[in-house]
Amino acid sequence: MPTAAPITLEGPSKQELDQRLIRASYRRLLRAISKGNINAEDKKQIREAFEFAMEAHSPQKRKSGEPYITHPLEVARICYEELGLGPTAIVCAILHDTVEDTPVELKEIHQKFGPKISKIVDGLTKLDGLYNVESPQAENFKKVLSTLLYDVRVVLIKMADRLHNLRTIDIMPRTKQLKIAAETSYIYAPLAHRLGLYNVKSEFTDLCLKINEPDLYEELSQKLKETQKDRNKFINDFIKPLKQELDKMAAPYKIFGRPKAISSIANKIRTKNVEFDEIYDLFAVRIILDVPVNKEKSACWLVYSIVTDVHRPIPERLKDWITTPKSNGYESLHTTVIGPGGRYVEVQIRSKRMDEIAENGFAAHWKYKEVGALHNVYDHWFDSIRDVLETPHNDAIEFLSDFKSNLYGEEIYIYTPNGDMKVLPKGATVLDFAFSIHTDVGYKATSFKINNKLVPMGHVLTSGDQVQVIVSKNQRPTEDWLKLVVTGKARSRIRSALKDDQKKLASHGKEILLRKLKNNKLETAENVNTLVKVLNFKTKLDLFTAIAEEKIDVADSIRTFDIDKGRLVERKSASEEEKIKSDRSVRENQENRSSSILINGEPGKQYAYTLAHCCDPVHGDEIFAYVTTNSGVRVHRSSCPNAEHLMVNHGYRILKAEWSDMASETFNVVLQINGIDDGPGVIERLSHHISTKLGVNIKSFSIEGHEGTFEGKIGLVVNDKAHLNLIIKALQQLPGVSSIQRIDKTLA
Numbered sequence: 001m002p003t004a005a006p007i008t009l010e011g012p013s014k015q016e017l018d019q020r021l022i023r024a025s026y027r028r029l030l031r032a033i034s035k036g037n038i039n040a041e042d043k044k045q046i047r048e049a050f051e052f053a054m055e056a057h058s059p060q061k062r063k064s065g066e067p068y069i070t071h072p073l074e075v076a077r078i079c080y081e082e083l084g085l086g087p088t089a090i091v092c093a094i095l096h097d098t099v100e101d102t103p104v105e106l107k108e109i110h111q112k113f114g115p116k117i118s119k120i121v122d123g124l125t126k127l128d129g130l131y132n133v134e135s136p137q138a139e140n141f142k143k144v145l146s147t148l149l150y151d152v153r154v155v156l157i158k159m160a161d162r163l164h165n166l167r168t169i170d171i172m173p174r175t176k177q178l179k180i181a182a183e184t185s186y187i188y189a190p191l192a193h194r195l196g197l198y199n200v201k202s203e204f205t206d207l208c209l210k211i212n213e214p215d216l217y218e219e220l221s222q223k224l225k226e227t228q229k230d231r232n233k234f235i236n237d238f239i240k241p242l243k244q245e246l247d248k249m250a251a252p253y254k255i256f257g258r259p260k261a262i263s264s265i266a267n268k269i270r271t272k273n274v275e276f277d278e279i280y281d282l283f284a285v286r287i288i289l290d291v292p293v294n295k296e297k298s299a300c301w302l303v304y305s306i307v308t309d310v311h312r313p314i315p316e317r318l319k320d321w322i323t324t325p326k327s328n329g330y331e332s333l334h335t336t337v338i339g340p341g342g343r344y345v346e347v348q349i350r351s352k353r354m355d356e357i358a359e360n361g362f363a364a365h366w367k368y369k370e371v372g373a374l375h376n377v378y379d380h381w382f383d384s385i386r387d388v389l390e391t392p393h394n395d396a397i398e399f400l401s402d403f404k405s406n407l408y409g410e411e412i413y414i415y416t417p418n419g420d421m422k423v424l425p426k427g428a429t430v431l432d433f434a435f436s437i438h439t440d441v442g443y444k445a446t447s448f449k450i451n452n453k454l455v456p457m458g459h460v461l462t463s464g465d466q467v468q469v470i471v472s473k474n475q476r477p478t479e480d481w482l483k484l485v486v487t488g489k490a491r492s493r494i495r496s497a498l499k500d501d502q503k504k505l506a507s508h509g510k511e512i513l514l515r516k517l518k519n520n521k522l523e524t525a526e527n528v529n530t531l532v533k534v535l536n537f538k539t540k541l542d543l544f545t546a547i548a549e550e551k552i553d554v555a556d557s558i559r560t561f562d563i564d565k566g567r568l569v570e571r572k573s574a575s576e577e578e579k580i581k582s583d584r585s586v587r588e589n590q591e592n593r594s595s596s597i598l599i600n601g602e603p604g605k606q607y608a609y610t611l612a613h614c615c616d617p618v619h620g621d622e623i624f625a626y627v628t629t630n631s632g633v634r635v636h637r638s639s640c641p642n643a644e645h646l647m648v649n650h651g652y653r654i655l656k657a658e659w660s661d662m663a664s665e666t667f668n669v670v671l672q673i674n675g676i677d678d679g680p681g682v683i684e685r686l687s688h689h690i691s692t693k694l695g696v697n698i699k700s701f702s703i704e705g706h707e708g709t710f711e712g713k714i715g716l717v718v719n720d721k722a723h724l725n726l727i728i729k730a731l732q733q734l735p736g737v738s739s740i741q742r743i744d745k746t747l748a
């Protein structure tokens with residue numbers, strides 16, 4: 001007979017509940033590490049870190065109400081179980097928020113856990129007191145990224161931290177969620193890709209999609225669920241005849257179908273303009289071979305030959321990343337074959353080792369103790385990061401954008417006239433190539449030949465090109481060059497050359513200025529500062545440069561000031577008048593418009609906001625407000641192509657914005673319509689349908705036809721998002737129309 005549970009009048013106290021949660025988290029971590037080979041001494045240190053961090057975080061709670069320590073414990077588990085890191089990383093992950101969020105000081109960590117751990121924890125601690133910088137967020141990224149060269153684990157733990165925060169983000173307010181998603185897709189996801197952390201990267205991008213476009217995410221995951229049965233059947237039909245042949249091989253293998261990430265499906269729908277049903281590669285078939293390292297390559301090609309005997313291949317889709325691995329270390333053999341019913345199927349063939357590297361990137365290299373290989377794989381990239389870190393940047397934002405350009409997706413292979421190969425990102429130009437050979441070759445490059453034909457400096461390379469660079473010692477980089485390159489290395493090198501030039505120019509300008517000031521007995525530092533401020537220059541250097549380039553005339557400028565006992569004094573009248581005028585125009589503008597937006601919960605009217613033209617928000621769109629430096633508050637759509645940049649670099653200027661219910665406004669939107677041009681009637685048919693049948697006002701209409709297709713841009717006036725969706729649906733059903741999209745512009 002079961003014994004009756006003791007009857008208690010009161011449930012467990014709050015403290016007891018907290019204790020239970022903490023113990024459960026810690027046990028979860030211990031269970032994970034018990035599967036591996038972590039020795040007793042390491043376990044002891046993990047326990048010490050746990051007790052130390054629990055004590056430090058003790059009264060702190062997460063937003064969800066759980067005790068804070070559950071977060072670092074979970075981050076530690078992710079580090080071990082999902083990223084494949086070792087005991088040092090576990091200890092650091094447990095300690096990662098102690099210095100930042102609690103009174104604990106770094107020197108205590110140093111005393112208790114030693115120099116190595118304290119250095120990593122330091123790397124994970126945000127910089128303090130960043131109040132006077134343009135972007136504290138960018139400064140913090142810069143700090144984390146700088147540690148990459150010292151110890152990659154800092155960045156990997158940061159990834160695990162971000163992963164846990166994203167997995168538990170539901171509890172956060174919407175604006176915070178958008179900010180975190182923007183940061184994640186701007187830097188964390190590309191970085192995960194660059195480090196070869198495939199699983200982390202796809203989870204990042206999926207979670208971002210879920211935050212940014214919840215409807216689309218929901219729709220796609222629903223559709224994936226609905227079609228799963230059919231898909232499984234198809235995969236089985238595809239695999240069955242293959243298995244019969246593969247079984248004849250000596251090597252053990254695994255074969256299975258693997259679904260693609262939801263975000264990558266969403267991407268296809270967007271970029272290729274296709275419907276869900278038309279996407280053939282919702283999954284890939286993977287074959288993993290258990291063979292020793294020295295047999296890997298031949299075994300993979302044997303399997304390739306079996307696969308292509310059973311299913312007909314599409315020759316141009318063969319990719320051999322075993323002979324030439326991707327620069328993030330990815331190795332695999334890919335081919336696309338025609339499966340049952342004529343459907344294309346991608347098949348990925350690789351060894352067990354390659355598979356682990358593909359899934360866990362950096363950490364797997366460690367696991368396989370491929371110290372030598374590890375260096376080969378990442379050294380080249382580390383060099384380029386070192387370049388970016390060592391180049392002087394105006395601010396952390398510039399740094400971040402240079403750094404980001406080192407995190408590309410696809411790569412191309414380019415050859416020198418001697419047959420040496422260089423790996424460059426897709427989109428790289430001949431000028432990038434010149435810088436990849438040597439900085440001086442870049443600086444002195446004047447013309448370029450591809451396969452003996454001259455091409456312009458901004459010419460975009462194609463994989464397999466053989467490039468010859470012609471140099472001249474009189475060549476100098478100019479500002480325009482920055483627009484002709486995409487690699488971080490080329491950009492930072494050009495910037496540093498320009499900076500040298502600017503320094504020379506500035507010192508010349510400075511001489512001119514000081515001489516003129518001296519002639520007027522005005523040569524004080526204060527007067528120079530006044531000039532910088534009143535004439536609207538960012539820095540003294542900019543003022544000096546403008547003088548040297550004769551963009552401003554010192555004597556003329558001085559005349560616009562009053563002089564009071566050797567001091568330049570700004571003449572008030574003119575500028576004040578202007579200010580009053582502009583205030584009035586903003587006010588008039590406001591009064592003409594009924595406000596339907598709440599900013600930070602208050603009527604938007606008070607903020608003198610305007611709707612951003614890059615994304616033209618309409619009532620019902622997900623929106624946020626951004627405080628610009630000189631044109632007031634601007635309201636963007638959350639899915640605006642500029643949103644990510646704004647949130648990543650200027651998160652502190654983002655305000656919450658929402659639509660209030662009492663909208664009586666109308667909104668302008670621009671739609672892009674693509675379709676088949678079946679004769680002259682297209683324009684009439686579309687415009688007739690829109691204005692007469694749908695009763696919608698057309699503001700602008702332009703259409704262009706090429707080779708039987710047309711592309712039109714239609715400016716419309718709509719009431720709200722529901723109205724807009726109805727219009728889009730109605731237009732989609734018109735014969736000849738193949739796709740309709742709202743237009744977003746990226747700010748130049």
Ligand code: MN
Pocket residue numbers: 071096097161
């Ligand atoms: Mn954290």
